[in-house]
Amino acid sequence: MANETQPIDPDGDPYWAGAAEGELRYRKCGACEASIFYPRAICPACGAPDPAWAVSKGAGSIYACTTVHRAPPAFADNAPYTVLLVDLDEGFRMMGGLAGDANVAVGDRVTVTFREGPDGRPAPYFTPA
Amino acid sequence: MSLKKACAIAGVAESRLGVVPDSTVLTLQAEAFAAALADAGLEKSDVDGILVSGAWGRLPQLQIAEYLGVQPSYADSTSVGGASFEFHLGHAAAAIQAGLCKVAVILYGSTQRSKQDKYIFQIRNDLGYQYEAPYGLPTPVGAYALAASRHFAEYGTTSEQLADLAVSTRAWAGLNPKAYRRDPLTRDEVLDSGMIASPLHRLDCCLFTDGGGAVVVVSPDVARTLDKPPVWLLGQGESLSHAQISEMPDLTVTPAAKSGKRAFAMAGVTHDQIDVTEIYDSFTITVLLTLESLGFCKPGEGGAFLANGRTGPGGEFPLNTNGGGLSYCHPGQYGIFLIIEAVRQLRGECDARQVADAVIALISGTGGVLSSNSTCILGVE
Secondary structure (H helix, E strand, C coil), X not given: XXXXXXXXXXXXXXXXXXXXXXXXXXXXXXXXXXXXCCCCCECCCCCCECCEEEEECCEEEEEEEEEECCCCHXXXXXXXXXXXXXXXXXXXXXXXEXXXXXXXXXXXXXXXXXXXXXXXXXXXXXXXX | CCCCCCCEEEEEEECCCECCCCCCHHHHHHHHHHHHHHHHCCCHHHCCEEEECCCCCCCHHHHHHHHXXXXXXXXXXXXXXXXXXXXXXXXXXXXXXXXXXXXXXXEEEECCCCCCCCHHHCCCCCHHHHHCHHHCCCCCHHHHHHHHXXXXXXXXXXXXXXXXXXXXXXXXXXXXXCCCCCCCCCHHHHHCCCEXXXXXXXXXXXXXXXXXXXXXXXXXXXXXXXCCCCEEEEEEEEEEXXXXXXXXXXXXXXXXXXXXXXXXXXXXXXHHHCCEEEECCCEHHHHHHHHXXXXXXXXXXXXXXXXXXXXXXXXXXXXXXXXXXXXXXXXXXXXXXXXXXXXXXXXXXXXXHCCCCCCEEEEEEEECCCCEEEEEEEECC
8 A cells, every 4th residue: 555644733643642552532522512523622513622532432333335446546456445434322423444345334333443544554444343 | 685686697608628738727717708708798807806716826816817917806716616606606796796896707727637637636634634534535436425325325316316317417418519428328328337436437427627617797787788688696505514525414415405595595486486407416416415405306305306317308307408517528616617507598598408498597516525515596587
């Protein structure tokens, strides 16, 4: 896989550090209790600043999925592969890759695992539960 | 305050379309600019407003105004993807109503095909996109494929239904001498065209062409002095939803739901008064989701709505009568061509593809990954 450099920024640093430790981290608003993903410095639901960090159990359901046959250049060697949107049980949605080549469908239960992304950094992927 | 009849469209034009190797983004816009002004019966010296969107250049507004030799008193460069020009139409109307300008020109140009400017496919792996970048989702088709997968799962929508839209749109293109792809198309040809990102096939996707366009928007006072009948803006609404697909609240409901409500309310017209519709067709699924969000059919009924040639020539719901982004042209940000075709239909200038007695048209621009939408309703009375 091509080595693409992804910058780490202050919003994402704790998230990527969590991924390196096998933890799926998200933020949770202390004011309105919204689960927040992607991580950011403000609650997008109520506007409260500096939401707390939390750790997801990594279980959820597939909200949408596509199998990519015509891939961007950096991913061409891996095609076909499947990309998911997953609704985590804690109440947030995120994009993830499907680890392996199982057939999956919208509504299927999945759990998180961590695999090396295109820049060599561990990133959350999902496997059928 | 309403924008109803705050402005009229007085002139429209394309530049050369398709593959135009001996061009730049500036030359194509200059071509369209001159042709649209001639269509309006106006001079360059009349122009006091410029609205432009594009991913080219460091300061596109300054570059295009300088190149054209215009020093506008009003300028706007709202950039929300392919819908930008429908946003611009509303912004030009507001500026004209406020007395900030009288003759505003909306412009777009792209050399993405011949110059291989693949900017629209490049995701910057920073900020919010760092959480999508590791998974190789092609942009924008992968995002639309995710939305299609959700609609298929939730409502039983099928690839055959989407293919029927591509077939109908191609049939319109066959009636448009300027369309890039004009050969008749069959449902099986769409389904056999190869999967790009399931469930979207190659022929569910728009063209990849060069091209430019221009739209001349004028004050009511100016409109009444011109030879061609004015095409009035009756209603406009706009809405932003998200930047990246994982942040879209509901993959089956687009921001057209909000922009459409505002446009219909402002225009004071109902769905059954719309004679012709020009709806952004970056992908077949874009049209299906937009029709549902605008209320032309109920959620989940879009597939049946599009099936069996209903939107094609002779069908009861004339849609994308120039052949659309799927078959006519698509130079990256298609929305300006929706306006051009709607105006020509309302003026009765469309020859073989003319919709009989068209007096009210609806335009829906979509930008980003179902991220932005502006609905415009135009009329000749």
